[in-house]
Amino acid sequence: MQVLPRGVRHIPGYLDRPQQEKLLEEIRAVVKAAPLYVPTMPRTGKPMSVRMTNCGALGWVTDKEGGYRYQPHHPVTGAPWPPIPAMLLDIWREIAQYPHEPEACLVNFYEPNARMGLHQDRDEQDLAAPVLSVSLGDDCLFRVGETTRSGRTVSFRLRSGDIVVLGGEGRLAFHGVDRIYPATSTLLKNGGRINLTLRRVRKV
DSSP: OOOOOTTEEEETTOSOHHHHHHHHHHHHHHHHHSOOBOOBOTTTOOBOSSEEEEESSOEEEOOTTTOSEEESBOTTTOOBOOOOOHHHHHHHHHHSOOSSOOSEEEEEEEOTTOOEEEEOOOOOSOTTSOEEEEEEESEEEEEEOOSSTTSOOEEEEEOTTOEEEEOGGGTTOOEEEEEEETTSOSSSTTOOEEEEEEEOOSOO
């Protein structure tokens, strides 16, 4: 049995198929209000391989000019982000074991060739709050390590309906997505993977 780094939790199959379908409808409404766009890397302006959007009071964005940051409005449309769906807030309350609500939910869409390099989630002021991620759609190979880039890493498969929590000692664990396994789920009609990441940004 694979041993995950301290503070990292994997909850397989937390959402059954009807729950996944319900959540997907909620996310489609979010994307209709706040369309997916291609973020770019600080300094270089290189496009990321995922398309993304946000919901909540704040949204995480990145571009060549401003770098990584949170802001209350969509960088393309200028409109405020739509609210976080109630279903995601319920999941946070059940699993996060944290007294305050999330302020941001990143919506990342992975096409078959997309990936996400090893990184830390450290743009938040409140690092006592966990980061909670929900997977929908195709499987991916998720890699998570320790709090240094050179630390030991473990890889495991994430499937539709799975949840991962980075909290406590694992809050700043390096993590990433090495690959997508196309056509492993029928949830999304045209394939792909959606990752929903709930974060608390500001200290109370």
